[in-house]
Amino acid sequence: MTLTRPDDRPAQMNSGNALELRGITKMFGALAAIADVTLTVRPGERRAVLGSNGAGKTTLFNCITGDFPATSGIIRFFGEDVTAFPPYERIRRGLRRTYQISSLFAGLTVIDNVYLACRGVSRNRYSLLRPRTDDALVHAAEMLVEAVHLTAVRDRLVGELAYGQQRQLEIALAMSGAPRFILFDEPAAGLSPTERRDLVAILTSLPAHIGYIIIEHDMDVALRVVESVTMMHNGRIFKEGRPSEIEEDPEVQELYLGGGHG
Amino acid sequence: MALADQAPTGARINPAAAPGRSWIERIPPGWWIAVVVLLAMPMVANNFWLFQVMGWSFILGMIAVSLTFLAGYGGMVSLLQMSIAGLAGYMVAILGPSGTTSISLGLAWWIALPAAFLVAAIFATLSGALAVRTEGIYTIMITLAIAAAFFYFTRQNYTIFNGYSGFNLVLPPRLFGVNWRDPVPFYYLCLGCAALCYGAVVYISRSPFGLALQGVRDNPRRMAALGFNVTAHRVAAHALASVFASVGGILLVWQNAQIAPGTIGIPAAIDILVVAVIGGLRRPLGAFVGAFIYVILQVFSPDVLGVFGFSAERFKLIIGLGFLAVVLFSPDGVLGLWDRWRARRARRVDPLTGAPR
Ligand SMILES: Nc1ncnc2c1ncn2[C@@H]1O[C@H](COP(=O)(O)OP(=O)(O)O)[C@@H](O)[C@H]1O
Ligand SMILES: [Mg+2]
Numbered sequence: 001m002t003l004t005r006p007d008d009r010p011a012q013m014n015s016g017n018a019l020e021l022r023g024i025t026k027m028f029g030a031l032a033a034i035a036d037v038t039l040t041v042r043p044g045e046r047r048a049v050l051g052s053n054g055a056g057k058t059t060l061f062n063c064i065t066g067d068f069p070a071t072s073g074i075i076r077f078f079g080e081d082v083t084a085f086p087p088y089e090r091i092r093r094g095l096r097r098t099y100q101i102s103s104l105f106a107g108l109t110v111i112d113n114v115y116l117a118c119r120g121v122s123r124n125r126y127s128l129l130r131p132r133t134d135d136a137l138v139h140a141a142e143m144l145v146e147a148v149h150l151t152a153v154r155d156r157l158v159g160e161l162a163y164g165q166q167r168q169l170e171i172a173l174a175m176s177g178a179p180r181f182i183l184f185d186e187p188a189a190g191l192s193p194t195e196r197r198d199l200v201a202i203l204t205s206l207p208a209h210i211g212y213i214i215i216e217h218d219m220d221v222a223l224r225v226v227e228s229v230t231m232m233h234n235g236r237i238f239k240e241g242r243p244s245e246i247e248e249d250p251e252v253q254e255l256y257l258g259g260g261h262g
Numbered sequence: 263m264a265l266a267d268q269a270p271t272g273a274r275i276n277p278a279a280a281p282g283r284s285w286i287e288r289i290p291p292g293w294w295i296a297v298v299v300l301l302a303m304p305m306v307a308n309n310f311w312l313f314q315v316m317g318w319s320f321i322l323g324m325i326a327v328s329l330t331f332l333a334g335y336g337g338m339v340s341l342l343q344m345s346i347a348g349l350a351g352y353m354v355a356i357l358g359p360s361g362t363t364s365i366s367l368g369l370a371w372w373i374a375l376p377a378a379f380l381v382a383a384i385f386a387t388l389s390g391a392l393a394v395r396t397e398g399i400y401t402i403m404i405t406l407a408i409a410a411a412f413f414y415f416t417r418q419n420y421t422i423f424n425g426y427s428g429f430n431l432v433l434p435p436r437l438f439g440v441n442w443r444d445p446v447p448f449y450y451l452c453l454g455c456a457a458l459c460y461g462a463v464v465y466i467s468r469s470p471f472g473l474a475l476q477g478v479r480d481n482p483r484r485m486a487a488l489g490f491n492v493t494a495h496r497v498a499a500h501a502l503a504s505v506f507a508s509v510g511g512i513l514l515v516w517q518n519a520q521i522a523p524g525t526i527g528i529p530a531a532i533d534i535l536v537v538a539v540i541g542g543l544r545r546p547l548g549a550f551v552g553a554f555i556y557v558i559l560q561v562f563s564p565d566v567l568g569v570f571g572f573s574a575e576r577f578k579l580i581i582g583l584g585f586l587a588v589v590l591f592s593p594d595g596v597l598g599l600w601d602r603w604r605a606r607r608a609r610r611v612d613p614l615t616g617a618p619r
Contacts, residue, residue: 065487091489103484105477116477119470120489126498127470173488 017076018043018181018211019064024073026059033059034235036073043078043180045211046203048222048243051232057215058100060232061183065097066090078180092121094180098173098187100215102166106159110150113158114141114172121177140176148172149198164195171202182212188221196221223247300453309445317445317517319557320452323550324459324510326538328503331463334543335472336499337479340393341531342405345412346386346504347511348526352416352423353378354432354512355521361431362424371435375512382508383501390500394493409531417523428522432515443516452513456550459506463546466502475499536585542595551596556581 019041026033034056041047049057062068064075066087075083082090105113118137119125131138145154148168153161158169167187174182184203188196196218203225206212213230216222223229223243231239231252239252246252304312325347332338358374360366369377389408393401416423434442434451442451466472474495477485482492515521524530533556541552563577592599 067483067487086491087486088489088491091487097487099484099487103481103487105480105484107480108473108476112473116473116485117488119474120485124470125474125490126495128466128472128502130465130469173484176488 016043016079017041018045018078019213020074020076020079021064022074022076024060024063024070024075026056026063026068027071032235034063034232037232037235037237039230039237041181041211041213043211044209045228046226047211047213047228047230048226049213049215049230049232050217050222050246055232056235057232058185059235061097061185061213061215064090064183065095088120094178095183096174096176096179096181097183098170098185100185100189102170104158104166104169104173107157109155109157110161110169111141111145111154113169114144114176117141117173117176118144144172144175147175148202164191167191167195168198171199175206179210182206182210184212184214184216186215186217188216188218200225219247304446304449312449313445313517315557315561317448317452317513319550319554320456321510321513321517322534322537322553322556324456324513325507326534326541326549326553327459327463327546328506328510329534329538330541330543330546330549331466331503331506332499333538334545334548335467335479336475336496338394338496338499339398339402339535340390340405340500340503341402341409341535342386342389342393343503343507344531344534345409345526346382347507347514348416348521348530349385349412350378350382350504350508350511351432351515351521351525352429353381354515355429356422358432358435360429362427362429365422365424366429371437378512379505379508382511383504386504386507387497387501390497393500394496406528406531409526410528413523413527416526423523426523428520428525429515430520432519432521434516443519448517455509455513459509460546460550463506467546471495471498471502533581536581540585540588540595542592542597544594545597548595548597555584555596559584 017040019039021037021039024037024039025035037056037060049060051057059068063070063073066082066085066089070083073083074081077090077093077095080093082093105116108116115131115138118141122137142154145151148171150165150168150172153165158166161169167190171184171187174184188199191199200221203212203214214222214226226243229239229241229243229246230237231246239246239249241249303316307316325343328346329340329343332340332343354374355362356365357367357369357377358371359368367374389405392408393404396404416428417425419425436442440447442448467476474485474490477488478490478492478495485492485495514525518525537552537556538549539552540555541550542548559580560577563580567573567576567580588595592602594601
């Protein structure tokens with residue numbers, strides 16, 4: 001597979017897209033976890049990625065953030081080719097993500113977790129001076145803790161939190177700084193109905209300029225918070241459309257909605 | 263995806279501060295007692311105790327606390343801290359005055375000391391950059407390899423390090439008209455430096471850099487996904503830790519008035535690990551507790567061993583057994599034992615008083 005095809009070049013010169021994937025493939029040994037995925041997302045666009053377990057959704061996220069570098073293909077973030085960038089360079093440019101399995105700092109408190117997230121995308125990451133209590137970043141961290149309803153457990157060690165609270169914290173970490181685009185990996189999995197409502201409220205109240213991709217099995221959550229849907233199967237995209245089109249598509253119903261998916 | 267079940271290693275190093283009270287009020291009474299005892303010690307203790315026992319404890323503690331900083335907060339076990347301390351000590355001997363006039367440059371202390379810190383920091387940064395590309399046992403192996411290489415280099419190199427003989431008559435500068443090698447001034451010098459190093463580690467642990475270092479220890483992948491350059495952060499930790507080791511190394515040269523390759527041999531490198539582990543890696547205080555225990559054993563066990571007809575050399579056996587006991591029964595060191603004992607006592611008292619804690 002070639003990395004760049006000649007006819008792509010004009011689009012690369014001046015792309016107004018938040019995210020642009022061209023021919024992304026990720027191999028694990030002989031297994032192509034995702035194969036030749038091409039996808040564009042406009043700034044501010046909210047999109048769901050649906051597909052059965054093992055379809056390659058999480059791997060797609062890992063390639064976009066650079067957690068695992070793609071085997072081949074090109075990734076542009078707001079027009080900039082970030083294919084060769086390490087994760088932290090992509091994050092500093094406004095990309096954020098959550099993890100399907102909470103990936104937190106169990107030995108630190110809630111506020112310290114969020115403070116780290118705020119510090120990671122600001123300057124003075126190497127500062128040896130303790131932040132003052134009126135520090136702007138401390139304030140930003142407090143606001144985020146409040147936004148995900150964790151103020152009551154602000155000073156608790158994250159390892160001691162309930163599952164749902166850890167999922168909320170996972171989201172807070174992804175909203176730090178000035179995100180331009182967020183990848184949510186099954187944020188609603190394992191949440192109670194109340195927690196799901198909170199999640200939907202958080203997602204719908206994000207500023208309009210922040211776009212996101214959400215991987216979500218729960219159609220009630222997914223289709224209420226997005227304007228477009230990408231269907232994946234066996235590492236490939238096989239359908240894109242508006243939520244209503246996807247819901248009615250017979251192929252989708254057979255493969256995903258109706259098919260034996262739990 | 264296995265990162266999710268990462269266990270915290272050095273949890274609760276610093277629980278959130280109680281709001282509304284000044285930091286002075288938050289210092290527990292035990293600390294005030296320790297401060298008074300340490301400050302008043304020269305009034306009661308003899309010179310041997312001040313210079314040999316306490317001085318050496320503080321020095322070992324500072325070198326060990328640089329390892330505590332790397333291992334406890336950063337999750338990186340390095341066997342290089344003694345080499346870094348030794349390099350700083352060597353630099354003071356080489357750049358400043360010493361009995362080996364053919365090599366020593368005899369520069370003023372205000373050039374020699376900063377240069378010593380700088381050279382040690384550069385060495386720590388370069389070797390750190392190598393070490394952070396590895397994890398766990400491989401970090402230990404690569405730092406051990408560098409420590410061994412440096413040891414043999416100092417032993418074989420006569421143009422800079424003066425080989426086997428090293429440097430003697432390396433004395434502290436006569437600042438403020440004080441002979442800093444006299445037992446009482448040297449005691450206070452070591453106490454002051456140790457307090458500064460300890461305070462710096464505690465303070466830095468809550469700084470953005472220190473918090474991020476604990477983040478790197480607990481979950482490096484997530485740290486990268488938060489915008490941190492994990493590799494650079496680890497290397498910076500090695501550079502910073504070199505400052506504490508260097509203070510210890512320079513004081514060590516002044517205490518012995520000499521430095522030779524034996525100071526930085528493999529046994530010495532491993533002793534630093536033993537000291538830090540015996541005391542407990544979770545808190546910087548552990549390094550100093552471990553150092554004190556080590557020195558007490560080293561200084562007094564020959565007498566005890568002599569009673570039973572063993573040679574004085576056997577004190578290493580006692581240290582080794584102690585190390586084994588700690589690793590087996592209290593992986594978080596003597597301080598961990600202490601913490602658990604206090605927790606048990608608190609629980610016992612609880613039902614009697616009916617107090618919530
Ligand atoms: N780190 C990895 N090593 C090897 N195989 C992997 C790894 N991560 C994912 N895979 C494989 O890639 C495929 C896609 O996985 P994933 O992206 O997690 O799917 P989804 O998130 O859609 O459930 C699966 O077959 C999975 O076994
Ligand atoms: Mg997944």
